[in-house]
Structure formats: structure tokens, C-alpha cells
Amino acid sequence: MTDMVEVRNLKKVYESQGRRIEAIRDITFTVARGEFACIVGPSGAGKTTLLKCLAGLLKPTAGEVVLEGSPVTGPPLGMAVVFQEYGRSLFPWKTVRQNIDLPLRQKGLPREKRDRLVSEALTAVDLGDAGRAYPWQLSGGMQQRVAIARAVAYEPHVLLMDEPFAAVDAQTRADLEDLVRTLWRDLGITTLFVTHDIDESVYLGERVIVLSASPTHVLDDVRIDLPTERNQVTTRATPDFAELRARVHRGIQDAKAGRPATGAVA
Numbered sequence: 001m002t003d004m005v006e007v008r009n010l011k012k013v014y015e016s017q018g019r020r021i022e023a024i025r026d027i028t029f030t031v032a033r034g035e036f037a038c039i040v041g042p043s044g045a046g047k048t049t050l051l052k053c054l055a056g057l058l059k060p061t062a063g064e065v066v067l068e069g070s071p072v073t074g075p076p077l078g079m080a081v082v083f084q085e086y087g088r089s090l091f092p093w094k095t096v097r098q099n100i101d102l103p104l105r106q107k108g109l110p111r112e113k114r115d116r117l118v119s120e121a122l123t124a125v126d127l128g129d130a131g132r133a134y135p136w137q138l139s140g141g142m143q144q145r146v147a148i149a150r151a152v153a154y155e156p157h158v159l160l161m162d163e164p165f166a167a168v169d170a171q172t173r174a175d176l177e178d179l180v181r182t183l184w185r186d187l188g189i190t191t192l193f194v195t196h197d198i199d200e201s202v203y204l205g206e207r208v209i210v211l212s213a214s215p216t217h218v219l220d221d222v223r224i225d226l227p228t229e230r231n232q233v234t235t236r237a238t239p240d241f242a243e244l245r246a247r248v249h250r251g252i253q254d255a256k257a258g259r260p261a262t263g264a265v266a
């Protein structure tokens, strides 16, 4: 597998009004093409900061992000991002179809292709009938599915998700988790998923990267060797799942306590 995303010695220091906050000290990892990696860490660990650097929305203080061999210096064309605040990420005065269509127009795609991509994406997230609705007429979970459809229609090479299900109820969240895994499996999009939820990271990922508390570095990198087909009830009940969950949990505890990772030790 070739590397899709490379994060090399990334450092981010915020400086404002004479205050200096070292959010990220030194992060290095690579994500292979087609991989599904989750990023977890305690609150304030710099997960959002890392994601903004990946998305080209924030300039690192040192180090770099390389996407498909090219350094990221601004929002890259091959990347789509889904944020937690779906309410704010959709335009209320545009219909669902128009919301999904907008980035495709900006990409300069011809009308016919755009229509096809929008329809396919709506079907993929099971919102085939909601194209003419306005976002505010939909439930929170449906709005987040629109945001996912918009990202998928864009045909990104890399999909970044920043705690996308934090604001939806538990049942909707489980459905959306399965939707994201299905889309990843069917479309092969390299996916980076930021969450503070340990169970979610193990259930979703093929790999979980555990970040330390700020100033941040990578504390543990856990391969999730669960079967590709996952089930909300049976997968979560397996001993393998429990073991992986415990390891990531220990990593987070280490992060909070400022210890080096003891994760591999039973």
C-alpha cells in the first residue's frame, strides 16, 4: 500500500496577545491509501488542531502534511471534511440537492455528471426522497447524512471527519457508524476519523492512533484486527473487541496522567 497522508514532525504553537500555547509538540504518522484510521485523545489533546492542519485550514508552526506526495499548503482538492456541527455546515436556504451540488459546481464538473453524483450519494446515505427538502426540515441525523453525502459526492481521495456523530442520539449514531464503514468499504476512500469515544474508534477503525495530552505526540498506534464485516451487537461483544478497547482505554489514561504508553502490557 502506498502512503496517502504523511504527517511529518508536525508542531503547532498558538500565539495570541502575548500568550503562547503549544498545542501540538511533534506528531508523525502515515496513513496508507484506502486505510480507515481513527484518532483519539483526551479533551484538549489537539485533535481539532491536527485535523485543521491536515485540511490545510491552519498552517503548522513546524513540520508538514503531505497528501499524495504533495505538501499541503491550503485546502487540497482531493479532500473532503465532515464536521460535528452539521447544522452550521449546510446552507439553510438551499435544498439538500443544491447543498450537495455546490462543491461539485466549484470543482467545475458538467451538469450531467453532477446530477448523477448527487443522486448516487443521496441513495448511498438512504436519503433518495429528501433531495428537494431544506436542511432545517430534516432531523439532526438526516442532516448529518446530507453532510456525509456531500463529502462522498465530491469523490475525495481522503475523507476527514471531526467528531461527526457527537451531537446525535445513540441509535442514530450507531446507524451512521455503520453507514460510514459501508461507504468506506464500498468506495475505498482513505478515511481519518477523529473521536473522543474509545468504543467508536475501535468499532470503526482498522487502526487507532492515540494522542497524548497537549503538547501532543503519538502515544500508541493500535492495529484493529477485527473482521471487515462488523455488527453493532456481536462485534462489540467479542473478547477481541474488549481487549482492543482496554488497550486504547489504557492509552487515554496514560495520556491524561502524562505517562508513556503502557498499552501493550496486559
Ligand SMILES: Nc1ncnc2c1ncn2[C@@H]1O[C@H](COP(=O)(O)OP(=O)(O)OP(=O)(O)O)[C@@H](O)[C@H]1O
Residues within 6 Å of the ligand: 014, 015, 016, 021, 022, 023, 041, 042, 043, 044, 045, 046, 047, 048, 049, 050, 196, 214
Ligand atoms: N485558536 C486558538 N488559539 C489559542 N489556543 C488554541 C486555539 N485553538 C485551540 N487552542 C488550544 O490548543 C489546545 C488543543 O485544542 P484542540 O481544540 O485542538 O483540542 P481537541 O483535542 O480537539 O479538544 P476537544 O476534544 O476538547 O475538542 C488546547 O489547549 C486549546 O486551548
